[in-house]
Amino acid sequence: MATVTLKGNAIKTSGELPKVGTKAPDFSLTANDLSTKxxxxFAGSKVVLNIFPSVDTGTCAQSVRQFNKEASEMKNTKVLCISHDLPFAHARFCGAEGLENVISLSDFKDGSFGKNYGLNITSGPLEALHSRCVIVLDEKGTVLYTEQVPEIVDEPNYEAALKAL
Structure with a gap:
């Protein structure tokens, strides 16, 4: 269990992020077209998991925009933007913003992604949503980098995540 803050107030998460050097747990998430991913x-591509509470908040939206911008310049890399938001919310946001370089995925069906990755919030007003995290994987699904942002309203360290690629 990890502790992060929301506007300075301590909140708990369900576990710990996968360790660098380990295989990332598999997942089943829902894409905007309601297919399962x-x-x-994504085997054979480097993967950035941009994980956040909700695309309908300013910081979460900014992280999707920033990774969309950065993804257009990365070779053989997929950026997956993951939250509990319904796929329709992801599609609406990315469509309105013209974001085409990220893949939006939802953990709304059973929440197993957040549980398996140890990043579900278990206390406070955002309970049951994902904490803000970035996980970078190599082409074989090995964890290269993790960041659980200590203060949920802060943006992740984009530079460090991209450098890990």
């Missing part, structure tokens, strides 16, 4: 669907 698994980690194995």
């Amino acid at each position: 698994k980690l194995s669907d």
